[in-house]
Amino acid sequence: MAQEQAIDALGQFKLTTGLGGLGRVSEFTNSNEMMLLAAVIVVALFVVALRRRALVPGRLQGLAELTYEFVHQMVLDTIGPEGVRFFPFVFTLFAFILLGNVLGLFPYFFAFTSHIAITGALAVFVFLLSTAVGFWYHGIGFLKFFSPPGVPVWLLPLLIPIEVVSYASRPISLSVRLFANMTAGHVMWEVFAGFMLLLVASMGAVGAVASIIPLGLNVALAALEFLVAVLQAYVFAVLTCLYLHDAIHMH
């Protein structure tokens, strides 16, 4: 076993079917399973936590209210008072991505945000929505967004393509950021865990003692990954707010 043992760091991102036989028939993947779980947890948390609306909140209600207030404040600060109408959208996005990231950290759980197809679809949706909001608020005048103010006219043929390309690159950087962060963390975990197996396989008892080092690294990584999971969900939500702000206020 020692010879053919290679570290298969990307095997963990493979799609299989979920939900047993039903999944095999309907091509319901393990990724869909985790998305469903994330959505169910979010809804269940709010249903259970807000069932008794205590004036002095308990732990669960406190958690729900804290999350709500946090996102609400973020929407107010970033978009402004008129952005509150987008609060449900931003909150859904934030909660879904946060649950996806955090659930993906648990062993045997699939991290669906580590697939570019998922983050790409979310980012494209945000992009289309913010563009549509821009045209909804400003009509055809939203196109002025692409010509920066106070620039000589003869520079515009050069600057407008640059602005358009910069604008069109938003969904790519938005999706790649989330996807790369989640994938990199999971790959590092797998690689360090693979080091432990390799050490034990090749050096026996000495290797078992030495594998404390990668184990310690993995423990430290777990803390970092938890931070990254929350931070990336926050960054995705903040950037969504920022794009909506740009669409509503044109800078």
Add this chain to the structure above:
Amino acid sequence: MHGDRGSFDQRLKAARRDAGLDDNEAASRATGDNALSLAMQLGAEMVAAVVVAVAIGYGLDKLFHTSPWFMVGFVPIGAAAGVLNLIRATGKMKD
């Protein structure tokens, strides 16, 4: 009751701003924590613009059968847009 709380929040925020509390907090948050994710983010910003520019150039070339001229034109534009993205991203961090 809600109105009271809203005005209290506003007064609290104004007081915090006057005392310079929020600025410090924001600054330390932006510079302090995660250099790796910052580097990754800025790299993605730059590459994304070039990717989009190449895609636009390739598409227009396909459309008008002018290969490779649109691509040649759009790659420098993409590079410029990447730098623009970079400046915007770092400028936002400073604020």
